[in-house]
Amino acid sequence: MAPLLEVRNLKTYFYTQDGVVKAVDGVSYDVNRGETIALVGESGCGKTVSALSILRLVAEPAGKIISGEMLFDGIDLLKLSKDDMRKMRGAKISIIFQEPLTSLNPVLTIGRQISEGLEFHKNMSISEGMEQATRLLKMVGIPHPERRVNDYPHQFSGGMRQRAMIAIAIACQPQLIIADEPTTVVDVTIQAQLLELIRNITKELNTSLILITHNLGIVARYAQRVFVMYAGNIVEHGKALDVYHSPLHPYTAGLLGSVPRLDEPRKARLQPIEGQPPDLIALPAGCSFQARCAYSIPQCLREKPVLTEIAPNHFAACWVSQKGLRTWQNQ
Amino acid sequence: MTRFVIRRVLWLLLVLLVVSFITFALMHLVPGGPWSREKALAPAVVAALNARYGLDKPFFVQYGNFLMGILHGNLGISYTYQNRSVTQILMQGFPKTAILGTTAFVFAMIVGIALGMAAALRQNTWIDYVCVMFSTVFASVPGFVLGILLMIVFSVILHWFPTGGWGSPSQVVMPAIALAALPAAFIARITRASTLETMRQDYVRTARSKGLLERVVLIRHILRNSLIPVVTVAGPQFAALVTGSVIVETIFSIPGIGRLFVEAVFARDYGLIMGTVLFYSFVISIANLVVDILYGVIDPRIRYD
Amino acid sequence: MATTVNAANSSVRPHHTLWGDAWVRLRRNKLAMAGGIFIILLTLAAIFAPLITPYGFAHQDLTAILQNPSSKHWLGTDGLGRDVFARLLYGARTSLAVGIFTQVIVLGIGLPIGAIAGYAGGRVDNILMRFVDVMYSFPDILLIILIKAILGGGIYQLFFAIGLVAWVDIARLVRGQMMSVKSRDFVAAARAMGGMGPYITERHLLPNSLGPIIVSVTFNVPRAIFTEAALSFIGIGVRPPTPSWGSMISDGYAVIFASWYQVFFPALAIALLMIAFTFLGDGLRDALDPKLRH
Numbered sequence: 001m002a003p004l005l006e007v008r009n010l011k012t013y014f015y016t017q018d019g020v021v022k023a024v025d026g027v028s029y030d031v032n033r034g035e036t037i038a039l040v041g042e043s044g045c046g047k048t049v050s051a052l053s054i055l056r057l058v059a060e061p062a063g064k065i066i067s068g069e070m071l072f073d074g075i076d077l078l079k080l081s082k083d084d085m086r087k088m089r090g091a092k093i094s095i096i097f098q099e100p101l102t103s104l105n106p107v108l109t110i111g112r113q114i115s116e117g118l119e120f121h122k123n124m125s126i127s128e129g130m131e132q133a134t135r136l137l138k139m140v141g142i143p144h145p146e147r148r149v150n151d152y153p154h155q156f157s158g159g160m161r162q163r164a165m166i167a168i169a170i171a172c173q174p175q176l177i178i179a180d181e182p183t184t185v186v187d188v189t190i191q192a193q194l195l196e197l198i199r200n201i202t203k204e205l206n207t208s209l210i211l212i213t214h215n216l217g218i219v220a221r222y223a224q225r226v227f228v229m230y231a232g233n234i235v236e237h238g239k240a241l242d243v244y245h246s247p248l249h250p251y252t253a254g255l256l257g258s259v260p261r262l263d264e265p266r267k268a269r270l271q272p273i274e275g276q277p278p279d280l281i282a283l284p285a286g287c288s289f290q291a292r293c294a295y296s297i298p299q300c301l302r303e304k305p306v307l308t309e310i311a312p313n314h315f316a317a318c319w320v321s322q323k324g325l326r327t328w329q330n331q
Numbered sequence: 332m333t334r335f336v337i338r339r340v341l342w343l344l345l346v347l348l349v350v351s352f353i354t355f356a357l358m359h360l361v362p363g364g365p366w367s368r369e370k371a372l373a374p375a376v377v378a379a380l381n382a383r384y385g386l387d388k389p390f391f392v393q394y395g396n397f398l399m400g401i402l403h404g405n406l407g408i409s410y411t412y413q414n415r416s417v418t419q420i421l422m423q424g425f426p427k428t429a430i431l432g433t434t435a436f437v438f439a440m441i442v443g444i445a446l447g448m449a450a451a452l453r454q455n456t457w458i459d460y461v462c463v464m465f466s467t468v469f470a471s472v473p474g475f476v477l478g479i480l481l482m483i484v485f486s487v488i489l490h491w492f493p494t495g496g497w498g499s500p501s502q503v504v505m506p507a508i509a510l511a512a513l514p515a516a517f518i519a520r521i522t523r524a525s526t527l528e529t530m531r532q533d534y535v536r537t538a539r540s541k542g543l544l545e546r547v548v549l550i551r552h553i554l555r556n557s558l559i560p561v562v563t564v565a566g567p568q569f570a571a572l573v574t575g576s577v578i579v580e581t582i583f584s585i586p587g588i589g590r591l592f593v594e595a596v597f598a599r600d601y602g603l604i605m606g607t608v609l610f611y612s613f614v615i616s617i618a619n620l621v622v623d624i625l626y627g628v629i630d631p632r633i634r635y636d
Numbered sequence: 637m638a639t640t641v642n643a644a645n646s647s648v649r650p651h652h653t654l655w656g657d658a659w660v661r662l663r664r665n666k667l668a669m670a671g672g673i674f675i676i677l678l679t680l681a682a683i684f685a686p687l688i689t690p691y692g693f694a695h696q697d698l699t700a701i702l703q704n705p706s707s708k709h710w711l712g713t714d715g716l717g718r719d720v721f722a723r724l725l726y727g728a729r730t731s732l733a734v735g736i737f738t739q740v741i742v743l744g745i746g747l748p749i750g751a752i753a754g755y756a757g758g759r760v761d762n763i764l765m766r767f768v769d770v771m772y773s774f775p776d777i778l779l780i781i782l783i784k785a786i787l788g789g790g791i792y793q794l795f796f797a798i799g800l801v802a803w804v805d806i807a808r809l810v811r812g813q814m815m816s817v818k819s820r821d822f823v824a825a826a827r828a829m830g831g832m833g834p835y836i837t838e839r840h841l842l843p844n845s846l847g848p849i850i851v852s853v854t855f856n857v858p859r860a861i862f863t864e865a866a867l868s869f870i871g872i873g874v875r876p877p878t879p880s881w882g883s884m885i886s887d888g889y890a891v892i893f894a895s896w897y898q899v900f901f902p903a904l905a906i907a908l909l910m911i912a913f914t915f916l917g918d919g920l921r922d923a924l925d926p927k928l929r930h
Contacts, residue, residue: 055540089542097540102533106632107555116551117541152631168541346773353774360786467667471914472907473862475869479885479903483896494892567772574777578866582889592778593870596785604782611775619773 002074003030004208005054005093005176010068012046012053015061019281023049023063025232028307031176036202036209038223038240040216040255044277046232047212048098051178055095056085073175091121094169098181100161104153110137110164111149114171121172136167141197159190163197170201177202178210183218195222216255220244228252231278231288234307238314248316250293253328287319295320295327339623343616350612351401354605355394397605417606421588427497428587432576434503435510436569443515444561447522448554451530462519469516474575478509478582495584506583510575514568521564526557559630566622570615658847661923668919671912678909682728691722693879702895714884714898715891724905726879731909734794734864735857741799742856743849746806753807754814761811771804780863784872791874794867798860809852813845847924854917858910865906881906 012024023046031037039047052058053065056077070077072093077085094117097103105113114136115129124132130149137145140163153161162182169177179198183191199222202209211223219226220240227237228249236249247253254273275292278284284291286301293300297320305317320326381387388396450462469477485505486494492505529535530553538552539545577589584590588607595603627633662668681688691709697717705712711720753764780797787793867873868882869889876883881902888898 057536057540086542086544089540091542095540097533097537099533103537105534105538105552105556107559107630108551116538116543116547120541120543120547154632165537168537342769346770349770350774353770354782357782357786467914467918468911471858471910473866473910475862475866476903476906476910479899480907482892483900483903487893487896570772570775574775577775577777578869581870593781596781596872608775608778608782611778612773615775616773 001033004033004035004073005031005210006069006071007050007054008069008071010050010053010070011066012049012058012063013066014063016281021280022232022283023280024053025283026068027229027232027234029227029234029237031208031210033175033208034202034206035225036199036211036223037225037227038219039210039212039227039229040214040219041229042214042255042277044280045229046280047229048180050229051095051180051210051212054178055089055093057089057095087121090117090174091172092174093176093178094172094174095178095180096162096165096169096182098184100158100165100185101153103165104161106153109150109152110156114149114164114168117168117171132171133167136171137164139170139201140164140167141193142167159186159194162186162190162194166194166198166201170205170207173205174207176208176210178212180212181214182211183213183215191218198222228255231283232280233288233317235289235318236314236316237307238311242311242314246311246314247328248310248314248321248326249289249318250295250320250328251289252316254292287317295325297323297325335627336624339620343620346616347609347612348398351398351605351609352394354608355397356390358604359390401609417602420591420603421606421610424586424588424591427585428576428580428589431503431506431510431580431585431587432572434507435576436514436572438507439511439514439518439568439572440565442511443518444522444558446515447519447524447561448526448557450519450523451526451557452549454527459523462523466516466519466523469512470520471513473513474509475578475582477512478506478579481505481509482582495582497585497587502583502585506579506585509583510572510579513575514572517568518561518564522557522561525560526553529553529557532556555629559626562622562626562629565625566619569618569622573611573614573618658920658923662919665919665922667915668923671915671919674908674912675916678728678912679732681725682732685722685725685729689719689722689725691719693723693726694718694877695722702891704895704897711901712895712897714888714895720884720898720901723879723884724881724901727881727884727902728905730791730874730878730880731861731864731906733791734798735861737795738798738802738860739853739856741795742803742806743853745799746803747810747849749803750807750810751814754811755818757815757818764807765811768804768808771801774801776801777863777866781867781870781872784867789875791878794864794873798863802856802860805856806849806852809848810845813848817844851917851921851924854913854920858913862906862910865902 006028007030008028010024010027011022014021014023025046027046027050029037029039039050041047049058049063054070054072054077056065058065065078068078072088077088080088104110111130111133112126114133115124115126118124118129118132119126134145134149137149142148142160142163148156148160153164156164162185166182169179177198182198183194186194195218198209198211201207211219213219223240225237226240226243227234228243228251229235230251236243236247236252238248243252244256247256251273273292278288278291286299286303287293287296287305290296290300299319303319305319305322307315307317308322309315310321316322378387446462446466450459453459482494482505485491492501493499496502535548535552538548543551576587577592579585580587580589581593588610591603592607594600595607695718697713699717700709700713701715701717703709703713709719709721711724713719714723749764753761780801783797783800784794787797864873864880865882865885868880869886871883871886873882874880884902885899888895888902892899
């Protein structure tokens with residue numbers, strides 16, 4: 001079966017006073033129906049921008065999708081008219097933003113904000129929409145939904161606001177949900193609850209999910225496949241367990257090494273990755289990761305590596321790995 | 332919400348009380364009594380007049396009488412127009428001032444908000460540039476000065492409008508514009524800044540991500556939030572308009588309350604002065620109260636204070 | 637999207653103090669500079685008026701009344717043969733004096749009250765702020781007129797009358813600054829080291845609030861100037877022979893159809909001066925805004 005979403009060679013640049021920021025520089029990934037993929041990387045690597053690009057919500061005029069294809073159910077999203085794209089947003093593809101406090105309009109009730117999409121896409125009246133909103137609030141686990149539906153965002157706690165955001169995202173039963181760091185701003189216990197909630201809902205509605213995160217700890221449990229991004233490119237992707245247990249890119253290995261693990265001896269030190277991510281305006285000629293890489297060979301300085309299948313269904317963009325010279329450990 | 336309103340109304344009454352007291356006290360400090368004219372009156376006559384108006388009683392008794400009078404809707408007697416009560420005189424002047432003030436205020440709000448939003452939505456285009464220039468210039472020139480300049484250009488030179496008086500619509504145009512220009516410019520600046528700020532907010536992006544029409548995003552998400560700071564300044568702007576009308580009425584010879592006040596000060600007409608100051612304070616306080624309530628309606632976050 | 641800085645090749649910007657940085661930003665703002673220059677030129681012209689024009693403010697020449705601008709009288713003459721240009725220059729003295737001296741009173745009353753309210757907090761603050769609320773309900777022109785009527789007299793009483801009503805904004809501003817500084821961590825640290833009220837005020841409060849105070853004063857000056865003109869127009873402001881743009885307007889008002897120059901020039905002068913101060917004030921506000929610093 002064809003994937004639900006195919007992003008091919010997406011390039012999104014930002015034009016600033018200081019130069020052109022190549023936030024997304026030739027990124028490709030795909031999501032199958034009912035599948036959850038994780039898009040992993042540190043802040044500033046371009047994962048949020050690539051997600052916003054799918055919905056064509058990139059802030060113009062500074063930001064622009066330069067080239068690429070985004071095939072959703074066979075339709076190229078980039079070629080759609082503005083009106084048709086609008087019909088997609090919220091109805092077929094929706095997004096859960098990272099900051100639930102600022103992402104909710106303070107002067108509208110939660111219920112109204114959920115029912116807006118229903119009014120527009122499903123032609124419901126306001127009262128029908130509010131009824132459905134109440135049901136959705138119940139689905140995302142908010143107690144006393146019939147009362148809460150008339151409350152304002154400032155009356156909700158952080159975790160509850162994020163649940164409300166989830167309710168907004170699933171309201172029109174989209175085929176694809178993008179969750180942009182949905183748990184970064186809540187504390188750890190709520191994190192677990194929210195992730196379970198998202199997983200249950202996507203299973204129940206058979207929705208595909210793009211889970212964007214920098215937290216590798218949650219990736220293996222919730223995603224089937226993983227795409228690792230660095231400095232605007234995908235540097236590795238494959239099945240979650242494969243990537244997790246035998247990372248083919250030193251960056252991934254570094255990320256995994258820097259995550260505390262329960263099954264490791266307590267005395268083992270965390271290994272952070274040295275250095276800083278590169279300036280996206282002035283990317284180096286060869287591999288972007290080379291400056292921080294402990295394993296680089298001369299070719300890494302000269303040529304930018306290309307994503308190649310190094311193990312079955314497991315791709316990486318790394319000369320060292322490609323040549324079979326991998327020396328970092330398996331997990 | 333009702334508790335909020337009741338509290339504010341009570342506060343309003345207290346404020347008016349204090350205002351009346353301060354004004355009353357100030358009046359009594361003005362040198363020369365209400366009877367000092369060019370030709371001094373005989374002391375016996377002055378004494379008789381004082382007795383007649385209760386001006387020979389101790390200060391607090393006078394004040395007490397005055398307050399009692401207010402409760403009966405009686406603001407006292409004018410000392411210059413001795414056969415009419417202050418209330419009567421105010422009621423005569425009120426319609427003119429009210430029409431002028433309301434026209435100017437409505438005009439200022441509509442033009443200011445429209446201009447400000449247009450500038451913000453079309454940032455860095457010529458609309459934005461014109462709006463910013465316009466609003467900076469006109470936010471500095473008060474009604475008095477603008478009124479004179481308008482009068483010179485449009486009355487004296489072009490003969491398009493009469494220089495003053497009251498009775499026909501053409502006589503409202505210039506004074507209303509003179510009064511409204513500064514508040515309009517100020518409101519335009521605030522609206523523009525606020526709208527720019529709102530447009531950058533995350534929740535606008537959320538609204539777009541739901542696929543709503545841009546028109547809906549604009550009205551339901553951007554507009555309402557942008558207007559919050561504008562409503563906050565509407566009260567003081569209204570107060571400024573009210574006080575500005577005093578001078579503008581004088582320039583354009585409009586027989587409203589402002590001009591009455593000026594004349595009353597010159598004539599040491601205690602009664603009329605008290606009445607007009609109280610009246611203006613009342614109007615300003617009501618306007619502030621309305622603004623506070625409106626603010627609560629627009630922004631639910633402060634309702635539950 | 638923010639760019640991420642590569643530590644190896646980023647340059648360190650030269651360190652500017654708040655004031656140095658503010659001055660640079662102010663200089664770049666052409667409107668603010670234009671406003672500032674206009675004010676300075678006008679002040680100089682007012683000070684050196686006797687050197688610029690041979691005519692005095694009250695010098696009447698009944699043989700040359702209501703003349704249009706000419707080489708002898710650059711801006712014409714009024715109904716009593718007085719030279720308009722000269723009156724404009726001398727009137728500027730009054731306007732600028734009012735602008736400046738009222739601010740002295742405003743700061744003298746507003747700063748301490750605001751600081752006390754902010755620092756003491758609690759009931760003292762409550763009472764003072766209620767008082768401020770009452771002041772806001774007063775139509776301020778009316779109050780000024782009343783106070784001036786009581787005080788009578790001329791320009792000094794006018795300073796007082798205007799200042800007595802205008803201190804409210806500064807008090808509010810200072811109180812706000814005081815309260816926000818009071819709750820900041822470095823103040824707790826200073827206190828922990830034994831620093832007391834005056835030290836905190838001097839070292840922390842003043843530098844932080846000086847910016848907004850300067851901006852507020854810059855916007856208050858034109859309001860005072862305008863109030864003087866308006867009051868003098870009505871007849872309650874300064875008394876002749878003290879020169880005033882406001883009284884020039886009221887003098888010329890009667891003959892506005894015969895010759896509108898006498899009303900036009902003082903009105904224009906007021907407008908330009910106020911616009912200049914607004915440009916300058918806007919520029920100062922932007923220049924001193926810490927959020928816009930690099």
